[in-house]
Amino acid sequence: MYRPTYVKIENDILTNNIKEIINKYDDYKYYIGVVKANAYGHGDYIVNDLIKGGVNYLAVSSLEEALSIRKYNQEIPILCLEPINLEHLSVILENNITITIESLEYTKELLKLNPSQKLKIHLKLDTGMSRLGFTDQQNLDKTISLIKENKHLYLEGIYTHLATSGINDIYYDKQINKFKELTSNIDLSTIDIVHLNRSITLTHHQKLPFETGTRLGIIMYGFSQSINSPTGLKKIKRDFLHKIHHISPTIMENDLNLKTAFSLHTEVISIRNIKKGDFAGYGANYLAKEDMMVATLPIGYADGISASMKYVSINDKKYEIVGDICMDMTLVKVDKNVKLHDKVEIFGNDISIKSVARNMQSNAYHVLTGITTRVPRIYQDGKEIKY
Numbered sequence: 001m002y003r004p005t006y007v008k009i010e011n012d013i014l015t016n017n018i019k020e021i022i023n024k025y026d027d028y029k030y031y032i033g034v035v036k037a038n039a040y041g042h043g044d045y046i047v048n049d050l051i052k053g054g055v056n057y058l059a060v061s062s063l064e065e066a067l068s069i070r071k072y073n074q075e076i077p078i079l080c081l082e083p084i085n086l087e088h089l090s091v092i093l094e095n096n097i098t099i100t101i102e103s104l105e106y107t108k109e110l111l112k113l114n115p116s117q118k119l120k121i122h123l124k125l126d127t128g129m130s131r132l133g134f135t136d137q138q139n140l141d142k143t144i145s146l147i148k149e150n151k152h153l154y155l156e157g158i159y160t161h162l163a164t165s166g167i168n169d170i171y172y173d174k175q176i177n178k179f180k181e182l183t184s185n186i187d188l189s190t191i192d193i194v195h196l197n198r199s200i201t202l203t204h205h206q207k208l209p210f211e212t213g214t215r216l217g218i219i220m221y222g223f224s225q226s227i228n229s230p231t232g233l234k235k236i237k238r239d240f241l242h243k244i245h246h247i248s249p250t251i252m253e254n255d256l257n258l259k260t261a262f263s264l265h266t267e268v269i270s271i272r273n274i275k276k277g278d279f280a281g282y283g284a285n286y287l288a289k290e291d292m293m294v295a296t297l298p299i300g301y302a303d304g305i306s307a308s309m310k311y312v313s314i315n316d317k318k319y320e321i322v323g324d325i326c327m328d329m330t331l332v333k334v335d336k337n338v339k340l341h342d343k344v345e346i347f348g349n350d351i352s353i354k355s356v357a358r359n360m361q362s363n364a365y366h367v368l369t370g371i372t373t374r375v376p377r378i379y380q381d382g383k384e385i386k387y
């Protein structure tokens with residue numbers, strides 16, 4: 001690493017997070033770690049830390065992502081959540097990738113190719129997200145009978161994706177009912193893995209009797225999904241909403257002790273004194289209202305930091321970002337305590353990922369997956385990987 005800008009990942013934290021989650025939600029047989037988008041920006045290197053914690057299946061969104069994970073683990077089953085173009089069937093089979101089937105047409109196309117070895121299949125049902133999956137029960141039933149007729153195809157799982165948390169909305173219940181309707185001709189107890197949850201629905205709802213697996217996403221990376229129960233007027237409003245719409249009960253707070261493992265760092269590469277009336281950065285957008293010191297940091301929007309970031313932390317003190325963030329550099333108003341080569345935390349511990357997400361009017365998913373691959377990931381075991 002030559003440029004002093006990097007993401008630091010604390011692998012043990014991830015392992016401990018998984019143990020903590022599984023310890024609390026211990027009634028599932030399959031814990032499917034969602035590691036798409038470069039393991040939510042952490043880098044695929046961490047998959048073995050998740051497995052050490054108890055994850056026994058992984059999920060990705062493309063064949064490319066699945067193959068990237070195979071570099072680190074050859075055994076763990078990997079489900080691809082999006083349909084893969086069947087031109088690549090031989091690659092799927094060679095790498096033992098579980099495919100998602102989401103339509104009867106796709107099934108027929110697969111059968112025409114007559115796979116020569118065992119292929120694991122999960123069926124995806126569209127219960128309201130309107131993104132992927134079966135919406136029609138007849139097509140679903142027909143697909144299942146076609147799969148069962150073929151000796152190489154193995155129907156291992158059935159799943160759906162839930163659009164909302166169901167905390168203050170009616171859509172969670174609607175989606176669960178739709179799932180039950182669509183699968184009413186199927187004996188779910190004969191299917192190895194029935195998985196509906198993502199992080200927020202896992203923590204906010206009782207396990208459904210037919211669920212045998214759960215997908216873990218953002219929760220693994222340290223976001224507990226605990227939400228304070230409303231009080232006062234908000235509680236009255238919520239209780240009323242639940243009553244009139246018959247919304248099923250939700251669990252609000254949880255006592256999961258999770259930590260984030262991801263922090264973004266750089267260092268000061270230049271410091272200058274500027275005078276009252278001087279400008280800083282592109283477009284002369286920042287005007288110094290007094291004599292001041294400006295530090296230059298080698299990190300910019302090409303590294304994935306957002307224009308709405310406001311502060312960085314240097315020597316445990318917050319300093320304000322001034323001027324527009326450039327492609328590769330950022331300017332910060334500092335004081336005389338800041339020296340050349342001082343270490344800078346962009347976010348992670350002193351500046352939380354949640355606070356960055358709030359300023360961006362977005363969420364932790366965007367913050368984590370937004371840090372680009374030009375920023376090397378450094379693992380606490382000393383390994384440095386550039387993706």
Ligand SMILES: Cc1ncc(COP(=O)(O)O)c(C=O)c1O
Pocket residue numbers: 034081161197198199200215216217218219
């Ligand atoms: C199909 C599917 N399942 C699970 C997840 C994980 O979601 P979360 O990170 O909210 O747990 C995702 C994430 O986008 C997804 O697309």
